[in-house]
Amino acid sequence: MEHDERLDVLRSLPKVELHRHLEGAMRLRTQWELGRARRINLPLSSPEALAPFVTWSEGEPRSLKHFLTKFRGDWWGSYKDVERVVREEVEDAAREGVVHLELRFSPENLSRTGKLRAEAAMQAVAEAGQEAGEEHGVGVRYLVTLVRERQDDDLWRRFIDHAVALHELGVVGVDLAGDEFDHPNHEFVRAFERVRDTGVLGVTIHAGEGTSPEHVRSAVELLGAQRIGHGLEAARHPGVIGLLVEKKVALELCPVSNYQTGCVDDLSAHPLPQLDQAGVRVTLNADDPAIHRTGLLDNYDVAVSRWGYLLDDLLRLERNSVQAAFLDEPARAKLLEKVEAGYRACAGQGLNGGPTDAPSGSR
Ligand code: HPA
Ligand code: ZN
Secondary structure, three states, X not given: OOHHHHHHHHHHOOEEEEEEEOOOOOOHHHHHHHHHHOOOOOOOOOHHHHHHHHOOOOOOOOOHHHHHXXXXXXXXXXXXXXXHHHHHHHHHHHHOOEEEEEEEEOHHHHXXXXXXXXXXXXXXXXXXXXXXXXXXXXXXXEEEEEEHHHOOHHHHHHHHHHHHHOHHHOEEEEEEEOOOOOOOHHHHHHHHHHHHHOOOOEEEEEEOOOXXXXXXXXXXXXXXXXXXXXXXXXXXXXXXXXXXXXXOOEEXXXXXXXXXOOOOOOHHHOOHHHHHHOOOEEEXXXXXXXXXXXXXXXXXXXXXXXXXXOHHHHHHHHHHHHHHOOOOHHHHHHHHHHHHHHXXXXXXXXXXXXOOOOOOOOO
């Protein structure tokens, strides 16, 4: 099957995306327009002039530290900017066949220009997302991202309290992101106790992304992670694999991102299939499609073209995502039915395994 034909089949499958950053999913053109409006100090003669500062391309260093330099907080001039970006991102996800999207964002990042209040920005994200979700047929939920290198107890307490206040609007969890090399999990025990004490917010932790299996273990044991962002280092340690299986902790894997941050040198040797075989609840996600300059479908294409995954295998991953979504049980059952029905409808189309063309933006 040709690459484009395969992408059409993959697009038609109902997908659940658990790991996508609002800041990393902004269309390049929108970043450029917002950057021009705010006269930010970057080349802005065209979107492509801006691209090297906000996207990754082959030949650049492949490390988490370098990758994180692409995240910027200087776009935001008004709440309308936030609403626009959220609407566009929900539309983009819908175009790739996403039916349930958990969109994460840092309130601190949205308020960094001094133009927006963090709490009001959180509300703007949730309201715009609900509206766009209804328009495009996507169930949208939100995760509040806390950034390791910007720990601030008072600020984080406010974010967590406000996440609870916005729970009815779809704020369902808290994420920990940023540099896990210099800011390891033990620094965040109290913050995540507070998150768990709310009783309504799920916990997902970026961990084991080029660090070590112990970072995955401590995310689970010290911070109470129900899901791990990436976590691919777990594959190196049978004991940590066992912990993930026993506790049904899901891994939010993002193969293209994992290549660009240097966690894997060759996507054919990505540990997802190994972890899948071991019984870990593995899921496929996009992470930062605008920075990677690839979409969610490219990550699914890796599974098919590099690992020989067929429709049944993709359905298994999708079921994992449904089980790991931060949803109440009636909503989870409804989503599962939608996913199963979509796969039944696609059953005739088939998907060939075996080595095929590499997706763009990755090796
Ligand atoms: N790792 C850590 N922090 C992040 C990432 C990531 O992949 N993406 C955005 N923030
Ligand atoms: Zn991420």
